[in-house]
Amino acid sequence: MNRNRTIRLVLILSVVFISLTVPASDSFSQRQPNVDARINALLARMTLAEKLGQLQQLDGHADGRFKDDHPEMVRKGQLGSTLNVRGVRNTNELQRIAVEQTRLKIPMIFGFDVIHGYRTIFPIPLGEAATWDPAVVERSAAIAAKEARAAGVHWTFAPMVDIARDARWGRIAEGSGEDPFLGSVMARARVLGFQGSDYSAPDKVVACAKHWVGYGAAEGGRDYNTTDISERTLREVYLPPFKAAVDAGVGTFMSAFNDLNGLPTSANPFTLTEVLRKEWRFDGLVVSDYESVRELINHGLAANEKDAAAAGLNSGVDMEMVSRLYNKHGAELLRERRLSLASIDEAVRRGLRIKFRLGLFETPYADEALESRSIYTPAHLAAARETAARSLVLLKNEGGLLPLNKSLKAIAVIGPLADSQKDVIGSWTGDGKPEDAITLLAGIKTKVSAQTIIKYAKGCEVNDDSTAGFDEAVRIARDSDAVIVAVGESADMSGEAAVRSSLDLPGRQLDLVKAIRATGKPVVVVLMNGRPLSINWVAESVPSILETWFAGTQAGSAIADVLFGDVNPGGKLPVTFPRSVGQVPLYYNHKNTGRPPDANNKYTSKYLDVPWTPLFPFGYGLSYTQFKITNLRLSAPRIRTDGSLTVSAEVENVGQRAGDEVVQLYIRDVAASVTRPVKELKGFQRVTLQPGEKRLVEFKLTSSHLGFYNHVMKFVVEPGEFRIMVGPNSRDLIETKLEVAGR
Numbered sequence: 096m097n098r099n100r101t102i103r104l105v106l107i108l109s110v111v112f113i114s115l116t117v118p119a120s121d122s123f124s125q126r127q128p129n130v131d132a133r134i135n136a137l138l139a140r141m142t143l144a145e146k147l148g149q150l151q152q153l154d155g156h157a158d159g160r161f162k163d164d165h166p167e168m169v170r171k172g173q174l175g176s177t178l179n180v181r182g183v184r185n186t187n188e189l190q191r192i193a194v195e196q197t198r199l200k201i202p203m204i205f206g207f208d209v210i211h212g213y214r215t216i217f218p219i220p221l222g223e224a225a226t227w228d229p230a231v232v233e234r235s236a237a238i239a240a241k242e243a244r245a246a247g248v249h250w251t252f253a254p255m256v257d258i259a260r261d262a263r264w265g266r267i268a269e270g271s272g273e274d275p276f277l278g279s280v281m282a283r284a285r286v287l288g289f290q291g292s293d294y295s296a297p298d299k300v301v302a303c304a305k306h307w308v309g310y311g312a313a314e315g316g317r318d319y320n321t322t323d324i325s326e327r328t329l330r331e332v333y334l335p336p337f338k339a340a341v342d343a344g345v346g347t348f349m350s351a352f353n354d355l356n357g358l359p360t361s362a363n364p365f366t367l368t369e370v371l372r373k374e375w376r377f378d379g380l381v382v383s384d385y386e387s388v389r390e391l392i393n394h395g396l397a398a399n400e401k402d403a404a405a406a407g408l409n410s411g412v413d414m415e416m417v418s419r420l421y422n423k424h425g426a427e428l429l430r431e432r433r434l435s436l437a438s439i440d441e442a443v444r445r446g447l448r449i450k451f452r453l454g455l456f457e458t459p460y461a462d463e464a465l466e467s468r469s470i471y472t473p474a475h476l477a478a479a480r481e482t483a484a485r486s487l488v489l490l491k492n493e494g495g496l497l498p499l500n501k502s503l504k505a506i507a508v509i510g511p512l513a514d515s516q517k518d519v520i521g522s523w524t525g526d527g528k529p530e531d532a533i534t535l536l537a538g539i540k541t542k543v544s545a546q547t548i549i550k551y552a553k554g555c556e557v558n559d560d561s562t563a564g565f566d567e568a569v570r571i572a573r574d575s576d577a578v579i580v581a582v583g584e585s586a587d588m589s590g591e592a593a594v595r596s597s598l599d600l601p602g603r604q605l606d607l608v609k610a611i612r613a614t615g616k617p618v619v620v621v622l623m624n625g626r627p628l629s630i631n632w633v634a635e636s637v638p639s640i641l642e643t644w645f646a647g648t649q650a651g652s653a654i655a656d657v658l659f660g661d662v663n664p665g666g667k668l669p670v671t672f673p674r675s676v677g678q679v680p681l682y683y684n685h686k687n688t689g690r691p692p693d694a695n696n697k698y699t700s701k702y703l704d705v706p707w708t709p710l711f712p713f714g715y716g717l718s719y720t721q722f723k724i725t726n727l728r729l730s731a732p733r734i735r736t737d738g739s740l741t742v743s744a745e746v747e748n749v750g751q752r753a754g755d756e757v758v759q760l761y762i763r764d765v766a767a768s769v770t771r772p773v774k775e776l777k778g779f780q781r782v783t784l785q786p787g788e789k790r791l792v793e794f795k796l797t798s799s800h801l802g803f804y805n806h807v808m809k810f811v812v813e814p815g816e817f818r819i820m821v822g823p824n825s826r827d828l829i830e831t832k833l834e835v836a837g838r
């Protein structure tokens with residue numbers, strides 16, 4: 096054996112040895128011990144232009160192709176990343192240029208918005224949050240990652256973890272709703288699903304926590320609008336899901352569009368550097384949102400492009416999405432000492448770190464054979480169907496109208512959303528195809544008996560003024576034993592730049608429901624929507640309402656599973672449903688005020704023209720069976736400020752069918768050195784119980800749950816009385832007291 100071969104063999108053996116002995120959960124630095132040295136070696140060889148090139152991300156075509164100028168830019172080292180370029184042919188072609196035709200052979204990283212599925216589309220994230228089931232949410236992210244990576248995508252711009260308390264804001268659909276605790280659990284689940292413990296794996300992608308930060312608090316719900324958020328609210332409400340993402344190992348962050356307290360979030364040293372880098376020790380990459388560095392000019396923070404580049408990079412935005420100001424002005428800014436080489440190097444280092452962690456230097460190409468095998472498989476569709484069914488929330492079921500009998504003689508299926516493939520998959524549908532989607536009508540048709548006659552009428556459009564279709568809808572309703580009416584919003588009424596000033600059913604849909612209801616037939620309303628809707632009349636007058644969000648590729652099958660009783664619904668609202676848009680922002684974890692609402696006292700905190708209470712509270716959802724939650728117990732009635740305890744309660748299925756209940760734990764710190772919310776979710780468990788079955792549910796409460804930020808922004812647990820509450824939603828709770836004593 097010659098000497099070279101011996102060395103090679105030793106190297107191979109030691110690589111095998113390392114990969115066999117290092118457990119999957121070990122940190123990246125342990126698995127790739129020489130990454131820092133490799134990055135340093137690269138940095139030492141890179142020209143300034145090549146460094147700035149690594150900080151540039153450009154957009155491809157919507158269909159996945161790259162743009163004509165990309166190959167040449169890559170060849171010159173001027174482009175480190177793209178978004179929207181996908182499909183192995185496209186990514187490999189561009190990658191080949193990066194890896195084989197550039198001086199330093201640094202691979203490209205391909206990003207894409209894989210928000211709720213790549214090709215197999217799962218429910219919108221708000222719907223997934225309604226499962227209150229992090230395991231299924233993790234699984235759907237894992238499936239999305241597998242499909243995306245197989246299509247050459249390395250990086251998803253998800254999870255979107257913005258807390259949203261304003262239903263007008265269309266992007267409420269993309270997140271997990273209003274609560275920081277639920278939002279944190281879902282953030283963690285999604286990051287783990289996308290990345291696993293090692294995102295260099297061939298079925299994983301690196302995740303991106305967005306939009307950092309406060310974007311969901313846009314004034315008036317108007318997208319991209321200004322936010323003004325106190326540091327306490329920031330730390331207690333908006334930051335926790337991002338922290339959960341960091342704790343789960345998220346590789347990247349995206350800086351947002353909004354102005355936050357006078358410093359736009361894509362040039363905010365407090366959030367980008369103080370909190371993210373210094374407090375949380377995040378060592379991954381921060382990418383700007385689409386042109387948000389250039390938008391610093393519109394914000395009035397930068398007078399021109401050069402100022403904008405300096406502000407973005409100096410505040411901690413490493414990579415620029417689409418605008419090209421770092422590249423255009425970096426050299427001059429460096430000469431003028433408005434940028435330091437150290438900060439440019441640091442930004443490059445963070446980007447290279449992610450490329451190393453993705454394994455792109457070792458495995459730059461995707462495998463075309465894998466692409467076709469990994470995408471849209473029967474197993475993925477089955478998971479999408481199960482997840483969709485778990486996301487459905489039964490809002491009302493008077494007289495046990497649901498589930499319907501599969502052998503009814505005739506069923507009328509009505510409504511503008513009953514047979515719309517493009518709407519049912521929602522917004523941000525990745526590479527999903529409307530033609531794959533199973534509509535409600537299609538799902539019902541395959542569910543009912545061969546003898547059942549299904550008649551369909553659209554009735555009206557989602558959002559226009561015509562009632563021309565009402566007569567036919569009423570006619571088929573009259574001829575049926577039950578009517579299922581699908582109403583709500585079209586998919587493009589929520590998502591980015593899809594803001595509404597009304598939360599009512601758009602167009603003539605309410606009139607359609609009224610006309611159907613007037614036939615006297617049993618009516619089930621199936622809602623499809625990306626935000627809470629103020630459906631007061633429907634809630635009052637229609638016996639059964641099923642909230643289905645936009646449930647994805649398998650929506651129709653999953654909804655039919657629930658309507659006809661093959662699946663017992665167990666989802667719960669991740670967001671409060673107001674009675675009127677005038678109540679917004681409306682959220683369960685509000686403060687008490689000095690004058691809490693009192694029906695008998697005018698001078699209390701309420702409205703003249705609408706009750707102060709929500710239409711449906713946070714955490715709400717019914718089942719075809721009934722549950723009783725009793726025997727709330729604390730392992731200790733008194734703990735010290737650094738102590739912990741177990742809270743337990745019994746949940747019993749007292750109805751006739753197997754079903755799921757989500758037992759929810761809330762706390763209230765009754766009196767503290769700063770005022771505290773009336774309720775805060777601190778735990779939940781979704782359990783499945785057979786009829787008659789009773790289960791003990793336990794929650795651990797520690798100082799991290801009981802604490803808050805005091806007037807000097809120190810996280811403290813204060814002695815005093817706490818109320819500990821459990822129940823099936825945020826309103827119907829049983830409670831006991833906990834005393835927290837000083838140390």
Ligand code: BGC
Nearest residue numbers: 178208252305306384385591
């Ligand atoms: C959105 C981001 C998204 C990006 C890339 C922006 O307009 O705000 O959420 O990741 O576009 O598509």
